[in-house]
Amino acid sequence: MEKKIYLDNAATTKTKPEVVEAMLPYFSELYGNPSSVYEFASQNKKALDESRRTIANAIGAESTEIYFTGGGTEADNWALIATAEAYENKGKHIITSKIEHHAVLHTCEYLQKRGYEVTYVDVDENGVVKLDQLEKAIRPTTVLISIMFANNEIGTIQPIKEIGAIAKKHKVLFHTDAVQAFGQLNIDVDDLGIDMLSASAHKLNGPKGIGFLYIRQGIKIRSLIHGGAQERGRRAGTENVPYAVGFGKAVELAMNSMEERIKKETELRDYLIKRVLSEIPYTRLNGHRTKRLPNNANFSFQFIEGESLLIMLDMNNICASSGSACTSGSLDPSHVLLSIGLPHEIAHGSLRLTLSEENTIEEIDYTIDKIKETVEKLRNMSPLYEDFVRRRY
Amino acid sequence: MQKVVVGMSGGVDSSVAAYLLKKQGYDVIGVTMQIWQDEDVCSISENGGCCGLGAVEDSRRVASVLDIPHYVMNFRKEFKESVIDYFVSEYVMARTPNPCIACNAFVKWEALLARSLSIGASYIATGHYASIARLENGRYAIKNSVTLAKDQTYALYNLTQYQLEHTLMPVGAYSKDEIRNIANELKLPVANKPDSQEICFVANNDYAAFIKEYLEDEDNRRIIEEKRALYMKNMESSGYGFTPGNFVDTRGNILGRHQGLAHYTIGQRKGLNLALGRPVFVKKLDPKTNEVVIGDAEDVFTDRCYVNNLNFMAIKDLEDEMVVNAKIRYSHKGARCTIKRTAADEILCVFDEPQRAVTPGQAAVFYKDDYVVGGGTII
Numbered sequence: 001m002e003k004k005i006y007l008d009n010a011a012t013t014k015t016k017p018e019v020v021e022a023m024l025p026y027f028s029e030l031y032g033n034p035s036s037v038y039e040f041a042s043q044n045k046k047a048l049d050e051s052r053r054t055i056a057n058a059i060g061a062e063s064t065e066i067y068f069t070g071g072g073t074e075a076d077n078w079a080l081i082a083t084a085e086a087y088e089n090k091g092k093h094i095i096t097s098k099i100e101h102h103a104v105l106h107t108c109e110y111l112q113k114r115g116y117e118v119t120y121v122d123v124d125e126n127g128v129v130k131l132d133q134l135e136k137a138i139r140p141t142t143v144l145i146s147i148m149f150a151n152n153e154i155g156t157i158q159p160i161k162e163i164g165a166i167a168k169k170h171k172v173l174f175h176t177d178a179v180q181a182f183g184q185l186n187i188d189v190d191d192l193g194i195d196m197l198s199a200s201a202h203k204l205n206g207p208k209g210i211g212f213l214y215i216r217q218g219i220k221i222r223s224l225i226h227g228g229a230q231e232r233g234r235r236a237g238t239e240n241v242p243y244a245v246g247f248g249k250a251v252e253l254a255m256n257s258m259e260e261r262i263k264k265e266t267e268l269r270d271y272l273i274k275r276v277l278s279e280i281p282y283t284r285l286n287g288h289r290t291k292r293l294p295n296n297a298n299f300s301f302q303f304i305e306g307e308s309l310l311i312m313l314d315m316n317n318i319c320a321s322s323g324s325a326c327t328s329g330s331l332d333p334s335h336v337l338l339s340i341g342l343p344h345e346i347a348h349g350s351l352r353l354t355l356s357e358e359n360t361i362e363e364i365d366y367t368i369d370k371i372k373e374t375v376e377k378l379r380n381m382s383p384l385y386e387d388f389v390r391r392r393y
Numbered sequence: 394m395q396k397v398v399v400g401m402s403g404g405v406d407s408s409v410a411a412y413l414l415k416k417q418g419y420d421v422i423g424v425t426m427q428i429w430q431d432e433d434v435c436s437i438s439e440n441g442g443c444c445g446l447g448a449v450e451d452s453r454r455v456a457s458v459l460d461i462p463h464y465v466m467n468f469r470k471e472f473k474e475s476v477i478d479y480f481v482s483e484y485v486m487a488r489t490p491n492p493c494i495a496c497n498a499f500v501k502w503e504a505l506l507a508r509s510l511s512i513g514a515s516y517i518a519t520g521h522y523a524s525i526a527r528l529e530n531g532r533y534a535i536k537n538s539v540t541l542a543k544d545q546t547y548a549l550y551n552l553t554q555y556q557l558e559h560t561l562m563p564v565g566a567y568s569k570d571e572i573r574n575i576a577n578e579l580k581l582p583v584a585n586k587p588d589s590q591e592i593c594f595v596a597n598n599d600y601a602a603f604i605k606e607y608l609e610d611e612d613n614r615r616i617i618e619e620k621r622a623l624y625m626k627n628m629e630s631s632g633y634g635f636t637p638g639n640f641v642d643t644r645g646n647i648l649g650r651h652q653g654l655a656h657y658t659i660g661q662r663k664g665l666n667l668a669l670g671r672p673v674f675v676k677k678l679d680p681k682t683n684e685v686v687i688g689d690a691e692d693v694f695t696d697r698c699y700v701n702n703l704n705f706m707a708i709k710d711l712e713d714e715m716v717v718n719a720k721i722r723y724s725h726k727g728a729r730c731t732i733k734r735t736a737a738d739e740i741l742c743v744f745d746e747p748q749r750a751v752t753p754g755q756a757a758v759f760y761k762d763d764y765v766v767g768g769g770t771i772i
Contacts, residue, residue: 307467308511312512314462314464315513378511
């Protein structure tokens with residue numbers, strides 16, 4: 001197949017042409033600074049507000065509760081660090097899970113170095129957070145529970161409503177990193193008991209470099225970024241109007257197409273999972289069989305090196321991944337796969353495929369054929385390798 | 394078209410190697426190995442090592458200029474087990490390791506080669522200034538490059554025939570200046586990068602500090618202890634090479650206190666802090682008694698050594714005695730000696746002239762007519 005088959009939509013997605021089109025006027029025509037007084041700038045302010053309202057509606061929040069950030073990572077950093085600082089008098093304890101994104105995990109490590117205590121709750125073999133352990137971990141000094149909505153690697157959706165209820169019962173704030181879930185699943189912050197939520201535009205066909213943090217009315221956390229009084233004094237820096245407009249457009253499109261998209265992607269995903277598991281021996285599906293993101297499939301193929309599989313798929317114009325993309329593009333065994341109990345060797349032979357509504361059944365069939373072929377080839381090579389490295393002649 | 398994986402360090406030599414192979418008509422794939430990623434180490438690697446994050450970025454830029462695909466492969470586990478653990482355990486056993494030899498044999502030509510073959514490559518290629526020839530007896534052997542200024546064959550003596558058969562070293566036919574000129578003509582972003590130096594994973598060349606820190610980790614200590622128990626017994630007195638002990642002369646008289654065996658190597662003169670009114674040298678490190686034996690200049694010369702862990706390259710095996718040129722460390726000029734078999738995996742090496750500081754743990758590499766005959770580890 002000459003055409004590229006893109007199956008890494010959890011890493012990032014294509015910016016939709018409609019989104020780009022919506023953004024374009026705000027670069028060279030309507031370029032005013034929304035904080036300025038003149039009429040020219042007020043159009044930008046209006047565009048910003050509209051986008052904010054679209055996003056707020058999408059999660060059942062108020063416009064005043066949505067704060068634009070430079071992306072999902074910034075939103076996670078802000079939620080954790082600012083909450084820790086603001087509620088220091090109550091205590092210095094945070095609860096999170098072992099399978100969070102590094103934007104949360106590394107921020108927790110940063111806080112630990114500054115004297116905060118963090119409990120990392122286990123997950124079961126499907127990657128679902130252990131609720132009893134989570135509840136038991138709550139102390140009088142706990143100020144925040146941060147559990148991701150759905151996992152970026154194995155796609156498992158967490159019991160967010162139950163976690164929200166536990167948090168409420170113990171009067172602890174609840175933050176969720178919804179970067180993978182927003183735009184893919186229905187989210188209502190009131191219904192689910194979410195106090196703070198991070199999301200990012202480029203995971204739902206919006207531009208890179210913009211995200212938001214939802215902060216429930218009444219939560220007193222301060223700025224992470226200091227400067228001007230933008231974003232109601234909570235996030236300084238001139239608003240990124242074109243990107244905010246693009247984000248709003250992407251959310252609008254995602255919300256309109258959600259039902260249909262979930263149906264289509266789930267069907268394609270289940271077809272993919274079924275064929276791979278039935279046609280390739282010594283293969284397992286990672287993550288929950290049903291409580292998973294509609295577009296996520298994650299497999300482990302025993303006896304092979306995931307790195308070689310990825311490279312060979314790339315040579316066949318198939319873009320896939322083994323987990324989250326680290327800066328160097330190199331693979332260490334994923335903390336998520338280790339946390340669900342996979343041994344190192346098996347975690348090494350993993351492959352994540354994340355679909356979009358644009359993928360076709362032909363593409364999936366071609367991909368499965370290539371995976372099958374490659375896994376077989378790699379498995380056939382490994383005894384040969386064993387033999388040659390030890391042999392001196 | 395045959396596929397070649399070029400191990401790219403982001404330096405001049407491997408970058409030009411990729412270019413030369415592409416020009417020769419190979420289907421070239423650039424690969425940068427990720428081997429050791431400690432925050433501090435990353436920053437030193439950027440300045441000289443071959444495998445840090447800086448190497449990844451530089452290699453990517455070169456690959457894009459050359460218009461070849463580029464991937465990063467992770468060999469951290471292999472590197473830790475085959476190079477770092479070996480390096481530390483050798484020092485703990487009062488020997489002086491050569492980590493580059495281990496990296497070549499077990500990481501580059503074992504793990505990288507295997508992974509390269511698995512993705513359909515026929516060869517791996519490097520930027521070594523050496524060439525591989527097929528001899529009349531049908532064997533592959535490495536030969537010094539046209540530029541003798543910087544010998545790179547010493548650290549490659551351990552490669553097997555299978556590995557050599559699947560290796561290309563395209564820069565071996567050029568001099569360093571010619572390679573730099575090619576890099577400049579191509580406007581490669583790394584044309585003026587300095588050559589890598591020192592041990593890539595040790596900051597400031599302070600190996601003792603590195604070992605000390607490495608052994609602070611409980612898992613690491615357990616692994617090293619197991620390795621040591623395998624080879625040497627009754628070494629408790631020397632700790633891990635950081636327990637102070639006595640400097641003694643060749644007759645056993647105590648001359649002073651040392652800081653721990655790991656701080657010394659055979660032949661060392663500086664940093665002993667012994668005021669004996671004459672220059673003295675480290676003759677021997679004894680892990681059993683935790684003593685550093687001190688001698689005069691002539692005491693650190695010896696005319697023979699035993700070598701094991703053998704690998705033969707230009708010959709299939711050593712049947713009779715053979716007169717060769719032997720290098721006993723990377724910077725050694727080489728000396729004429731006779732080698733003969735003394736056990737299944739042991740050779741006795743007798744030099745025409747006594748050699749200074751023959752050091753256990755270092756490799757002895759044997760040459761005949763500029764070809765690598767074979768080599769092993771000095772006992």
